[in-house]
Amino acid sequence: MQIRKKIISLALLSSSAACMQTSLAQDMLKPDMGKLxxxxxxxxxxxxxxxxxTPxxxxxxxxxxxxYGANAHYTQVNTQDYSLKTYGVAVGIADRVELSLASQEFTGSLAPLNALNIKQDIFGLKVKLAGDAVYEQDSWMPQIAVGAMYKRNKGIGGLGALGVTNVKQLGAKDDSGVDYYVSATKILLEQSLLLNGTLRMTKANQMGILGFGGDKKDSYRPMLETSVAYLLNRKLAVGAEYRMKPRNLGVDNExxxxxxxxxWFPSKNVSVTAAYATLGDITIFNPKNQRGWYLSLQAGF
Structure with missing residues (x-):
C-alpha cells in the first residue's frame, strides 16, 4: 500500500514538474514587450x-x-517625378541583435523616365556593442551599435528601348554592395529628447538604387547621418534628420x-510616421530638387 502511495506521489510530482516546464517554455516563447x-x-x-x-x-x-521583438513595415515616398516603395520585416533578439530584410521599388512618373522601374533587396544586421540609451540616464554614454547592409540591385526596367537594363550602363561599377555603419543613440528622458549620430561607410548611389561606385569615384567614404526627435508625449514624437550622400556618378548629381x-505610437503594436522629405536631384534626366511626402506604417511587437 505504501509503495503504491509513493508511486502515485512520484507520478503527481513528475506531472507537476512537466506542467511547470511547459508553462516556462510557453512564457519564454512569448515576447515580453518590456521596453518603453x-x-x-x-x-x-x-x-x-x-x-x-537613418538607422x-x-x-x-x-x-x-x-x-525578442519583430515587426513588418510598408513605406511610400512620393516626389514630383518619382516614387519609392519599401516593405520588409525585422527581428530584434535579446535587445542585442537585429536582423532585417527589405525590398525597394523605385519608379518614375515623368518623361523620359516615366516607365522607369528599379528594384533592390536589402539584408541587414545590427549588433549592440555598449551602453543603454534608456536606462543609463546617470551617464552621458550613448548606446552604440554597429551594422551592415548587403544590397542587391535587380536591374533597370522600362528603359529597354534605350538599351539600358543594368545600373552599370549608367556608370556604376557594381550592382551589389555592402554599407557598414556605427550608430550612437542617447535618450534624455527628462528632456524628452532623442539624439542620434550615424557614420556610414558606403559606395551606394541613391542608397544603391543606381548601383555602387561610379565613373567619378569608386571607393568607400564616410557619410554622416544625424537625427533628433522630441517626444511631445508618450505616443507622439516630432523630429528631423539629415543624411550625407556620395557623388559617384556622372549622370546623377546626387x-x-x-x-x-x-x-505616432498609438500602441506598442503599431506606429505611423509621416514626413516631408527633400531628396535632391535624382539623375540628370529630371534635374530638379525632389521633394515630397513620406508615409510609413509599422506593425509588430
Whole structure:
C-alpha cells in the first residue's frame, strides 16, 4: 500500500514538474514587450530600426534582453517625378541583435523616365556593442551599435528601348554592395529628447538604387547621418534628420537627404510616421530638387 502511495506521489510530482516546464517554455516563447513605447524606433527606408532616413543604435521591437521583438513595415515616398516603395520585416533578439530584410521599388512618373522601374533587396544586421540609451540616464554614454547592409540591385526596367537594363550602363561599377555603419543613440528622458549620430561607410548611389561606385569615384567614404526627435508625449514624437550622400556618378548629381517627421505610437503594436522629405536631384534626366511626402506604417511587437 505504501509503495503504491509513493508511486502515485512520484507520478503527481513528475506531472507537476512537466506542467511547470511547459508553462516556462510557453512564457519564454512569448515576447515580453518590456521596453518603453517608441524606444524600438520605426522602420528606416532600408529596413533597419531607427528613423526614416537613418538607422539608430536602438534594436527594433519591444523585447527586452530576456525576450525578442519583430515587426513588418510598408513605406511610400512620393516626389514630383518619382516614387519609392519599401516593405520588409525585422527581428530584434535579446535587445542585442537585429536582423532585417527589405525590398525597394523605385519608379518614375515623368518623361523620359516615366516607365522607369528599379528594384533592390536589402539584408541587414545590427549588433549592440555598449551602453543603454534608456536606462543609463546617470551617464552621458550613448548606446552604440554597429551594422551592415548587403544590397542587391535587380536591374533597370522600362528603359529597354534605350538599351539600358543594368545600373552599370549608367556608370556604376557594381550592382551589389555592402554599407557598414556605427550608430550612437542617447535618450534624455527628462528632456524628452532623442539624439542620434550615424557614420556610414558606403559606395551606394541613391542608397544603391543606381548601383555602387561610379565613373567619378569608386571607393568607400564616410557619410554622416544625424537625427533628433522630441517626444511631445508618450505616443507622439516630432523630429528631423539629415543624411550625407556620395557623388559617384556622372549622370546623377546626387544631393544630401533631409526630412522633418511626425511619428505616432498609438500602441506598442503599431506606429505611423509621416514626413516631408527633400531628396535632391535624382539623375540628370529630371534635374530638379525632389521633394515630397513620406508615409510609413509599422506593425509588430
Amino acid at each position: 513605447t517608441a524606444t524600438g524606433g520605426v522602420s528606416q527606408l532600408e529596413g533597419a530600426g531607427g528613423g526614416g532616413l 539608430w543604435a536602438l534594436i527594433t521591437g519591444y523585447g527586452t534582453r530576456d525576450s 544631393k544630401d537627404y533631409y526630412d522633418v517627421f511626425l511619428a
